[in-house]
Amino acid sequence: MYHYPIEFIPEGKNSAAYYSADPPKNLVVFVHGFRGASVETWNDFANALPLTPGFCRSDIIYYGYDSMEGQAFDQAADFLAFLDRHSTPRSALRPDNPPVYEKIIICAHSLGSIVARFALLESIKAGFAWRKQCKLVLFAPAHNGARVQSLLMLSLPGFYKVLGSLLMYNRPVIDDLRPGSPALVKLESETQKYRDTGEAPILSAQVLHAFGDKVVHNAPFCYDTFCTGNPVRGRSHVSICKPEMGIYDTPIQIIEALL
Amino acid sequence: MNQQINDIRFKALALNFRQLPYIGRAAAAFEKAKETGELATLLRFHGDEAINLTEELYFRDDMDFFIGYYAIVTAALLTGYVSAPAPADLVAEGMALLGNEHVARYYTEYYPLILPQVFKTAVLSPAATGKDLAQQELDRQFELLLLLLRSRMKDEDIDSFLFLLDDGAFRVGNLGWVDIARLWDLIGDNRELQKIREEPVKYQQVLSLISGFSKFINYLNEYAALLKRASYNPLWHAVAWELEGYWFTRLKTKSGDTLKQGLQRLGELVRAVSMSGNESNEPLEEWQSASAGELVQAGESLNYLMQEEHQSLAQQLNL
Numbered sequence: 063m064y065h066y067p068i069e070f071i072p073e074g075k076n077s078a079a080y081y082s083a084d085p086p087k088n089l090v091v092f093v094h095g096f097r098g099a100s101v102e103t104w105n106d107f108a109n110a111l112p113l114t115p116g117f118c119r120s121d122i123i124y125y126g127y128d129s130m131e132g133q134a135f136d137q138a139a140d141f142l143a144f145l146d147r148h149s150t151p152r153s154a155l156r157p158d159n160p161p162v163y164e165k166i167i168i169c170a171h172s173l174g175s176i177v178a179r180f181a182l183l184e185s186i187k188a189g190f191a192w193r194k195q196c197k198l199v200l201f202a203p204a205h206n207g208a209r210v211q212s213l214l215m216l217s218l219p220g221f222y223k224v225l226g227s228l229l230m231y232n233r234p235v236i237d238d239l240r241p242g243s244p245a246l247v248k249l250e251s252e253t254q255k256y257r258d259t260g261e262a263p264i265l266s267a268q269v270l271h272a273f274g275d276k277v278v279h280n281a282p283f284c285y286d287t288f289c290t291g292n293p294v295r296g297r298s299h300v301s302i303c304k305p306e307m308g309i310y311d312t313p314i315q316i317i318e319a320l321l
Numbered sequence: 322m323n324q325q326i327n328d329i330r331f332k333a334l335a336l337n338f339r340q341l342p343y344i345g346r347a348a349a350a351f352e353k354a355k356e357t358g359e360l361a362t363l364l365r366f367h368g369d370e371a372i373n374l375t376e377e378l379y380f381r382d383d384m385d386f387f388i389g390y391y392a393i394v395t396a397a398l399l400t401g402y403v404s405a406p407a408p409a410d411l412v413a414e415g416m417a418l419l420g421n422e423h424v425a426r427y428y429t430e431y432y433p434l435i436l437p438q439v440f441k442t443a444v445l446s447p448a449a450t451g452k453d454l455a456q457q458e459l460d461r462q463f464e465l466l467l468l469l470l471r472s473r474m475k476d477e478d479i480d481s482f483l484f485l486l487d488d489g490a491f492r493v494g495n496l497g498w499v500d501i502a503r504l505w506d507l508i509g510d511n512r513e514l515q516k517i518r519e520e521p522v523k524y525q526q527v528l529s530l531i532s533g534f535s536k537f538i539n540y541l542n543e544y545a546a547l548l549k550r551a552s553y554n555p556l557w558h559a560v561a562w563e564l565e566g567y568w569f570t571r572l573k574t575k576s577g578d579t580l581k582q583g584l585q586r587l588g589e590l591v592r593a594v595s596m597s598g599n600e601s602n603e604p605l606e607e608w609q610s611a612s613a614g615e616l617v618q619a620g621e622s623l624n625y626l627m628q629e630e631h632q633s634l635a636q637q638l639n640l
Binding site for chain 2: 063066067068069070076078099101102108109112130154155209211212215216219220221222223224225226228229230232276
């Protein structure tokens with residue numbers, strides 16, 4: 063057994079953790095996107111990671127939040143509080159929790175990328191020591207903006223897409239996702255500010271884009287790097303972050319390489 | 322099963338489902354009601370005397386979750402996720418709760434639930450031996466089932482919608498009383514939805530109900546998919562169905578058809594929506610096609626969950 067049974071944690075919404083049975087070295091945090099769900103957005107990750115030897119010393123947390131509420135920056139503030147609390151191992155099931163993690167890998171999808179990056183920017187301003195352990199992996203990030211109509215009509219998971227697109231236009235977070243919004247302008251300018259500083263490695267994300275993504279704008283952002291040379295074909299905005307064991311293992315391989 | 326893993330799993334179940342504020346509240350209220358002799362009244366059948374007082378509603382809600390915890394433990398035992406012996410305090414509390422005559426009448430006569438009825442047998446049964454690969458896969462699915470259940474339990478929008486589905490109604494500003502029929506009218510009319518969209522604060526309750534409807538359908542889709550994945554193991558399958566037996570039974574007797582009416586109204590709306598101005602029609606057409614697919618899947622999930630053969634746990638356990 064590499065990991066303990068699922069442990070629900072109170073922060074966010076339906077956040078769930080799989081803590082390592084052995085003293086952990088790393089924390090891997092997953093942050094879903096617009097109308098996503100803590101675990102379900104990530105599909106086979108929840109099945110695959112507990113069985114993957116490379117993750118045996120990693121605590122895995124699926125962070126959930128109500129992406130319909132508030133603005134992206136508001137969600138980032140909550141996520142920052144969560145990160146600060148969980149930057150030290152704290153499983154209730156594991157008898158001995160070590161004092162620190164060596165690495166904290168934050169994997170985010172779509173809107174979650176904006177939430178995660180804003181949170182890390184604030185962690186720099188706050189001077190949190192744990193920020194130096196962080197690395198970002200972003201799947202179909204929305205940091206260049208989203209085609210809002212497509213976001214609402216095509217990317218909402220499952221049954222949400224039926225009614226969601228008819229009801230969600232007035233949500234503040236939708237404004238945040240429009241190209242050139244104040245939130246995205248601020249995100250870029252604040253990230254650029256740290257380009258040639260010691261904070262750059264924290265904010266320099268590894269990015270995976272879906273070829274022909276119908277929802278977000280694929281383009282370089284600040285000093286991020288692309289995980290694969292080209293956008294991934296055969297995956298969509300929704301499926302780019304969902305590994306399928308034996309068919310599409312790229313997301314798992316990217317994260318495992320960072321551990 | 323490795324005893325250490327077994328102990329950890331019992332501990333995880335308690336951490337995730339017993340150590341919740343409303344369960345603690347229920348346990349304390351249960352003890353107090355026993356002392357004051359009010360338990361029979363508080364747990365009466367609603368058909369004999371309506372439940373109107375807020376305190377009574379809260380007590381019964383909390384007790385449902387308290388009994389529900391032991392239903393989850395029973396399910397975990399029956400599916401092999403955990404094995405006896407269970408922790409002594411769990412056994413003692415479970416026996417005291419489920420063995421109480423008024424509680425027992427509540428979940429056997431008034432609102433029949435099978436899992437609490439077999440708790441005693443399950444918790445005293447000999448431990449299962451061995452852990453083959455198939456069982457490991459079922460254990461993973463059981464944890465995903467717990468995640469799914471937990472997401473439904475804590476969701477206020479789903480709660481509000483299920484209240485409506487159970488013949489409840491809310492008073493909403495200038496809309497008056499909104500029951501399930503009125504909700505379907507609202508959902509089926511794009512002009513009404515536009516009003517709601519433009520004044521989200523004023524129509525917050527309605528938005529919550531619509532969100533609850535979406536979430537509940539999504540929940541049923543995921544539950545049906547999970548049951549289908551485990552269909553090769555009839556006992557596991559039956560136990561997993563029984564964990565939501567109350568709602569799934571009501572799907573068959575009443576609310577399934579009500580939900581289908583809602584899906585039908587929604588289908589009409591989806592077909593009728595058109596773009597205005599200079600916006601491209603491509604996303605709209607793709608959305609209409611995808612939404613039609615979702616509506617079909619929702620109907621299939623409902624039909625699957627309503628099938629007669631799902632209600633077979635009693636037969637499998639020879640009850």
